[in-house]
Structures are given as C-alpha cells and as structure tokens.
Amino acid sequence: MSQFLEDFTAFVREKGINVYRVSEMVGQQAPETVTLVPCNACQNSYSVAKVFVVSAIGLLRAEGRISLEETVPDVLGKLFPTDAEPRWRSVTVRMLLRHYCGLPGGFLDIDSEDSTAFGEDYLHYTLTEPMLRDPQVASVYTDAAYYLLSRMAEIRAGETLDNYLWPRLFAALGFREMAWSRCPKGHTMGATGLYIYTEDMVKLGAIYRDGGTWQGKRILPVDWVAEVLREGYELRPRGIGRTFGKGGMHGQMLMVVPECDRAVAWHGYVRGGVKELVDWVAKYR
Numbered sequence: 001m002s003q004f005l006e007d008f009t010a011f012v013r014e015k016g017i018n019v020y021r022v023s024e025m026v027g028q029q030a031p032e033t034v035t036l037v038p039c040n041a042c043q044n045s046y047s048v049a050k051v052f053v054v055s056a057i058g059l060l061r062a063e064g065r066i067s068l069e070e071t072v073p074d075v076l077g078k079l080f081p082t083d084a085e086p087r088w089r090s091v092t093v094r095m096l097l098r099h100y101c102g103l104p105g106g107f108l109d110i111d112s113e114d115s116t117a118f119g120e121d122y123l124h125y126t127l128t129e130p131m132l133r134d135p136q137v138a139s140v141y142t143d144a145a146y147y148l149l150s151r152m153a154e155i156r157a158g159e160t161l162d163n164y165l166w167p168r169l170f171a172a173l174g175f176r177e178m179a180w181s182r183c184p185k186g187h188t189m190g191a192t193g194l195y196i197y198t199e200d201m202v203k204l205g206a207i208y209r210d211g212g213t214w215q216g217k218r219i220l221p222v223d224w225v226a227e228v229l230r231e232g233y234e235l236r237p238r239g240i241g242r243t244f245g246k247g248g249m250h251g252q253m254l255m256v257v258p259e260c261d262r263a264v265a266w267h268g269y270v271r272g273g274v275k276e277l278v279d280w281v282a283k284y285r
Helices: 001-017 044-064 072-079 088-091 093-097 123-125 142-159 161-171 197-207 222-231 273-285
Strands: 019-026 032-035 178-181 194-196 244-248 252-256 262-268
Touching: 001 019, 001 032, 001 273, 019 088, 019 197, 019 252, 044 093, 044 142, 044 161, 044 194, 044 197, 044 222, 044 252, 072 088, 072 142, 093 142, 142 222, 161 178, 161 194, 194 197, 197 222, 197 252, 197 262, 244 273, 252 273
Parallel strands: none
Antiparallel strands: 019 032, 019 262, 178 194, 244 252, 252 262
C-alpha cells in the first residue's frame, strides 16, 4: 500500500468519515485500491457522472458532430416541444455545461426527489417548465442541464451516451462492469446514476491529469482537457494549489492533483467531513 493510501486510511478513520473504497493513481502506475468498508464492487458515483458527460461532449466536438455554440433547439430539432419555454431558444451547449439554464436548483434530481413526479417524458417535463430567471443571468446547479446534454449527445452520436462512450472511453481505459441509470423512455440520465468501480473512476482523473492521454494513447483532445480545467466544466479548483475535483451526493469524489502526478477517487456514504477530506488530499505531499 502506498504511503498516501496508508495516510488517507488513517485520516478518515480518525475523523470518522465513512469512505467505502479509495483508489489512487500515480503517474503511469496501475490504480491501487483500498477497501475500508465491505461494499459492492460497483457504486453509484452520483454527480461525478457529469464529468463523463463533459468528456463525451469533448469527443463529439472533436469529431465535428457538435458545437458549444449550438442551441438546445438546434440540436434537438423535431424533439424540441412546440410548447417549450421560449427562452430555451437562447440556451447553448456551453451554457448547459456551466448550468446556465434558468431552472431552479436541484431540478430533475432523481436521487433526492420522487422521480415518478416527473412523468414519463423527462425531456418535455424539463423544457416546458417555466424558467425562474433569464438563463444567461446566473448559473444554478441542476441535474436537468446534464440530462439535456446527455440527450443532445445521443442525438449527435446516433446512440445512447453510454453506448457511445464504451469504445471511446470505458473499453479504452479497461473498465469492467458499468451501468448508467435511464429515464422512463430509456435515455441515459447523464447527470447521475453512473455505477462503476472506484479503480475505474480514478482513471478518468488520470486522463485529465495527463492532458487527455492514457498509457501513451490519445483519449481526449488536449485542447478540450485544457478548456475543461480552465472553464470549470464540472472539474473545478478544490482545496489549495492547482487541484481539481468533482463531487457527488453522499461524498463521492474524483480529484486531480497534477503537481503530485496523482489522481484520487473514492466512494462512500459521507454525512460530514467532505471538505476537510478534500482539503487534506489537496495539501498532501
């Protein structure tokens, strides 16, 4: 076990932070994983799933299939409801990546709300909801933005988001089991519900740490990786120094620490101490 993982384990046990499993990847070494609490192999990564959506958008852009300046109706075409909230016509892919969509915080959150209240057609439900504000005024975090991005990626890919990512990302990085929650009409949720191994989740962090490469092979465009970290498309500055991270409900976390050539991921059910743990990882040398 690496010194980092030994110290991480000691820290969470001392603080009573309920982490199930943690994985570290340093340089080109294989991920090293420690199980602190017996748990299922695949865990719900909750909103960490959004980083995978971001990665899909970057791949589609590199393939010339989508532009960040296209609007929601540009991409949805005939799927854009005739009774949609009119202001959706000004919302672009770039705005959705930043959660500029005028909806209330937590909208379409299947993890916290009774999802049966959304009906069978999540797309219609989202696009006909009256906006609370001009979508360009403020960024308000909502799962609806990333469900829409998932649907838009599906249209341009010609297949569901998870199927699109299998050969380009999941298989390329040697992922094993994976499952992604779907809406009642069978479309990948995108915003949440991604069940993966911790030792597979950390690999995506290593991709962003290494400028988009994996074992010498180009996976994501280098300019997209730079833009994601610069603009904060889900992977945002965390703790101190040049450290980036994306969290999920109940304390899931993916962290990238380029200065230490380290990527870290963990799953758990954490009720308190997430910020303290993130700060500890960011400071660790």
